[in-house]
Amino acid sequence: MQRDGNLDVIANHYATFIVEEDFAQIAAAGLNWVRIPIAFWAIEVYPNEPFLAKTSWTYFLKAVEWARKYGLRINLDLHAVPGSQNGWNHSGKLGDINFLRGVMGVANAQRTLDYIRILAEFISQPEYKDVIPFFGILNEPQASGGGDSGYMPKESLRAFYAEAYKIIRTAGGSGAGNGPVISFHDGYYGFGDWTGFLAGADRVGLDSHPYMVFSSLTPGEPADFASAPCGRWSDMFGGAMSSYGITAAGEWSYAINDCGLYVNSVGQGTRYEGTFPGYSGALGSCSRWNDYTTWTPAIKAGLRDVGASTMDALGDSFFWTWRIGESAATGKVEAPFWSYKLALEEGWAVTDPRTTVGHCQSLGSSGNSFYAAGGSFTGAQLGQGVTDAIAEVPSLASYTWPPLEVGLVGNAALLPTYTATGPIPTLPVPSQPVGTPAPTAVTDFGTGWNNPADTVLMQVPIPGCAYPNAWDANNAAVPVC
Template identity: 50%
Template sequence: MYPSNSAHSQDIPYDPLPLTQDPPRDSIYHDPPSPHASGFDTPPVEMSYFSDPTPPGAAQPRFLGAALYDDPSTGYRDSFASQNTQNTFRTAPSVVNSSVYALNPDTPQAGAYYDDPHDPEYNTGPGQGASSDSPRYLAQKRSAYTVPRVKSKRGLIIAGSILAAVIVLIAIVVPIYFIVIKPKSSSSNNSSVSPSSPTSTSTSSGQPSSAVVVTGGDGSTVTTGDGTTFTYSNSFGGTWYWDPQDPFNNNAQAQSWTLPLNQTFRFGTDQIFGVNLGGWLTTEPVSCAPALYQKYPQAIDEWTLSQAMAADTSSGGGLSQLETHYKTFITEQDFAEIAGAGLNFVRIPLPYWAIEVRSGEPFLPKTSWTYFLKAIQWARKYGLRINLDFHALPGSQNGWNHSGKFGTFNVLYGPMGIANAQRSLDYIRIIAEFISQPEYRDVVVIFGITNEPQGTSIGKDALSRYYMQAYNYIRKASGIGEGNGPFISYHDGFLGLSQWADWLPNADRIALDDHPYICFDSQSSAPMSSYAQTPCTTWGGLMNTSMSAFGLTAAGEFSNAVTDCGLYVNGVGLGTRYEGTYTGTWPVIGSCTPWTDWQNWDSTMKSGIQQFALASMDALQNWFFWTWKIGNSSATGVVESPQWSYQLGLQNGWMPKDPRVASGTCANQGIFSPPLQAWQTGGAGAGQIPAAVTASYTWPPSQISNAGAVSLLPSYTPTGTVATLPPPTFTYSSGSSVKTANAGNGWQNPSDTASGMVAITTCSYLNPWVGSAAPPSPLCSSGAAARAVPDPLITPSPRQS
C-alpha cells in the first residue's frame, strides 16, 4: 500500500476507514491462544447484529476487533464492569466501539486486568475478582475512576449554587460569542481549513449550502452534482465518499472485498470484475443509443454522424447533440449501480479527438475530455478503478466504425502509416502525463494504449516497436515502480496470446489484452444451454498459460452473444451472418428473433445465458464485459441487442447479482495461482529490461506494410506545441471566501519537454485517412527529409521511485 493523497493534501487529517473484516482475535492478540479462545470466525463489521450508534459513514476505532463477536452462542461479547468491590455483568451487548483490546494484556498475567467475564478464573476464588491477588483487580482503573464519596448536604447546596452561577454565565456569554464575536472573527479570517468530519458545508460550485453528508453505504441518500438525489443500493458493504472541500480523497470502496482506492490494487491476486462504458465518449451504432444513428440514416460511424449533425442546424441542434449524448447516456448513477452490481472496474473508450482535431476532421473536439474528467470524479466517489482505453486513433487503427471512421486503416499501415503512428504516440504521451499525476493515478490505474490494432496486417515487428515506444513515453511520464502511473495494457493485435509470451521481460507493469468473442465466427442454431462450458474449454487454458508466460492478462471485452444477431452488431446496414445477410456469402441459419426478443425469453433461455456468463467470468479471470448499457431503438423503444447489455441482464435475471459466484464454474481448468512475479507488478527488478531486448525494438521500424521504407514516406517532426489536457476545477467555500483545490497542471514530469509532432511546412502529405495510395513525390525539399524521421528513442534508465 502506498499513500494516494496528493502532496497538497498531506496536512488533511483523515478519519480512519471502517474495518471491513475483524482480525482473528486469538491469532493476533494471544500467542499461544488464551484458555478462552473460541475459534469463532468473526463476521465483517457490516454483518454486525446491532445498530451502529456512530454517525453514518464515521469510522470505527481501529482497535475494535473480533472480541465483539467472541461468543458465538449470543452473537456478541459482553464486557466486565467493576464498581467499588462488587463486580457485575452487563446485560446488553458491548457497543461497537468498545476498547476491550486496549485493556487486555497480550498474555494472561497475575495482577493484570483481563476483561473477559467467561474466563473460568472469574468464577472461582473468593470475592470473584475483589481480591488484590485476582487478575480482575484493576488497580489503575480504580484509581482513575474512584467511587465518589457521599458529601454533606451543605456541600451539595454549595455545589448546586456554583453550578447555577455557571449556567447563568454560559447563558450570557454564548449568545454574545455567536452574535458578535464569531461573525467578526470569520469575516477577517480567510484561511483554508480541511475538515476531517463526515460532513461538509462546501460545494464544488462554490455556492453556500447546508451541511451535507459526504459518505454513506447501502440505503444512504446520494446528492449528485446537479442537486438531484437517489438512494445508494450496495449490499456488498461498499461506501461512497465525496467531499467538495477534499475532491481528491480516495476513501471510497466499491465493495467490502475490494480494496479502497487509497490502497494498491493487487493485480494478479485481486480479480478484475469490470464493465465497459461502450458508446459513451466514443460512439458506435451498437453500443450507444441506436437512436443517435437512426436519426441520420447516412451515418455509419462517428465521422459521418458528426458530418450529419453539423449540417442539421435548423432543428437538430448541430454537433452539440453529441454533448447532449455525453450528458444523458452515462450519468453518476450508472457508476453507483456498477459498484452495487459487485463490479470494481470500468473500461472507458476514449478517442483522440478528446485532445484535438486537425484540418478536415469533423469530430467534436475536446468536449468528451470534460466528461472523462467527470468519470474520474464519479469513479472516485464510488470506489471504482478505471481502465482508460485509447479507442480511436488518427487515420484509424483497424478500419472499423468504433475507430472513428469505417473503411481503411492507416496506423502503421499504408503511406500515412508512420505519420499517424507518430501523432498517436504523442497523444499517448499526453494522456500518460495527465493520469500519472498523484491526483489521478489511484483511480486511472490501467492505460490501454491502442484498441484492436490490425496486427495481422501491420505485422508483429512494427507493432512491437510501436508498443515499445509507447512504453518509453509512459514510463518517462510516470517513473518506474508500483504507485508510479498506470499498468500499460497492450491488445494482442489478433495475433494470439501465445505470440506475446516472454515479450519485453522485466518491463514495469505491463498487461496483455484479449477480446474473446465467439459470435463473429461460424453461426449455429444450437440452444443457449449447449454453450455452458464453451468458455472454459475455449479460453480458460489460454488465459492460464498467458498469466504465467507473459504476466497480467485480461479480457478487455467479451459478451454473452453466441450469434451476431442484434441491431447494428456488425454495423449499420451490414446485416447478420446468422440470417445470411452479412457481407459476403453466408448460409441462412435461421431468424434472429429468438435471440433478440428478450421480453419473451423463458427461464431456460435466461439460465442458459447466465451459465455462459459465469463460465466466461471464471475462464477469463480478469475481465471487462461489453458493455454496461445498450440504448433503446427509436423504432421499437427497446434494447435490440440484449446479450450485450450487463445492466439489462441484471434487471431481467440473466446476469449474476454477484460476480464472485462464477468462481469454480470451470472445474479442473488449472486456474492461475497468484501472485505474479514481483517485477510484473512494479516490485523488485521492474523496468530492468535487457539491453538486447530494447535494441531489437528501436523506433521507428525501417518498413511498414503496404507502404515500404519509412524513409520514403511522409513523416512528422517534433517541433510543434504539445496539446496538454486541462484539469478539472473544484471550488469550495471556506468561511467567507471561495477556494480552488489544486487539481494538478496536466503534466506529471516537468523534465519531459519534447515538442509535439507536426507537419513540416516544406513537405507534401496525403490525407491521414487516405488508405492505399502512392506517396507524393518528392516528399520534401532538401533538408526537410532528414528531419522527417526522428532519431530512435532508446529506453532510458529506470528512475528510482
C-alpha cells in the first residue's frame, strides 16, 4: 500500500479486501460468528484528523447483509477511538495514549462515549439486533499498571465502562434483553480484577486476547506447543465464565512465535530474531516460518493441534484474522500464522470446529472448565428477567463520570472537557436496492436510531477553547476554557 496519504487507496482496500465470497467461505468453514473491527472515523472525523471519514460504514452495512445471507452473527468491535486507547498502530496512531490519560484524556473519552452511543442506537434497532448481538466497546485499552506507570487508572476505566453500560442500555429502550451483549476488554489486568464488576447487569461479558507471543518466547516446533493453550487458558477462561459470566477470547492466532511481515508493526523487527526494540536473545531466523510453502506435513499437523487445543480451551473465541493480504513483492502471505483463510487452503486449519471439543483431554490436559462442568449462565447474564437494566445494578451509582483522575495528570477536574451542545450524527441505513423489475415490497432498513427518547446532544468542543492536539497532549499545557 502507498504511503502518500492517498485516501483513494484506502477506499479501494475497503472495496476489494473482504468481499461476499469471504463470508460464504467463513460459513462453509463451520464458523458462525465474525468479529468486525470498526474505527470511530466510520462516523465522523474532526478537522486535521487524517482518517477517511464514513467510507468504512458503507462496507460494514454490506457485511451485515452478507452475514444475514450466510447465517453468521457479528461481534462489532470499536477498535480505534479518539486519542488512542493503547498507543498501537491499530488504534489510529502509534505512540502516546491520550484516552483517560494526559490533558485530553477526559475529552477524548467523552467523545468516545458518544460514538459508542451512536453505534449502540443503530445495532439495537429491531432490524439489526439479531444479526449484531455482541458489542466490544473498546479494543485493548492499555490500562494495566495505571497511575504513575503512565497508563489509565483502573478505576477510571471501570467508570468509563459503567457509563458506557448505561448509554447502551438506554439506547436499547424499554424491556428486558434489548440491545447487544456488552463486552469489556480486561485492560490487561486479567480476569480476576473484574470479578463482581457490575454484578447483576444485563448481558455483560469479558474479553481477553490470549496470544502465545508478544512477551517471552520458547523455541520449538508446532507440535511442542500442542497442549500449551490447554494449560495456559482452560482454567483461566473457564474460571471467568463461572465467576463473572459471558467470556470470550476476542483474538487468538496460530502464532508460536512473532515471525511474520509487520506482525510487530512496520520496522519493529521480531523477538524471535532478537531485533525487536528492547528485546535480546535471538532464537533463530524467521525465514522458515514466513514461507509456508516449505512447511512439512508435521508442521501443519502440529499447527492443527495448536488450533484445536486453543478452541477447546477458550470455549468461545475469534481468530485474528480471517485474511492476510499477499505481499506485492512475493505474491505470498508473509505472515502465515495469522491467516485463517490461508490455513484452510494450505491444510493446517481445523476443518470442523465442533471436533475440537475434548481435544485438550485427548492430549492429557484439561479443556475449558466451565463447559466441562456443565456450567450455565444466570438469567441476567442472558438478558432474562431484567425489568430495568440500569436501576437493577446498584453498583453503577458508585462510579463517577467524568472520572476523578486520569493517567499522568491525576486530578481530572482540572482538565478540559467537551460540552453537550452538538447535533447527533445518526448513522445512515442502507438504501432500497433498485430492482429490475421493481421490487414488489419495500424493505424496512430502520432509521439508524432505536430509542427516540434518547435525545441528549453530542459532546463537542466549547467555542473559543484552545484545546491542545487531542492525539498529542500528554505534556501539553492545560487550557483555560
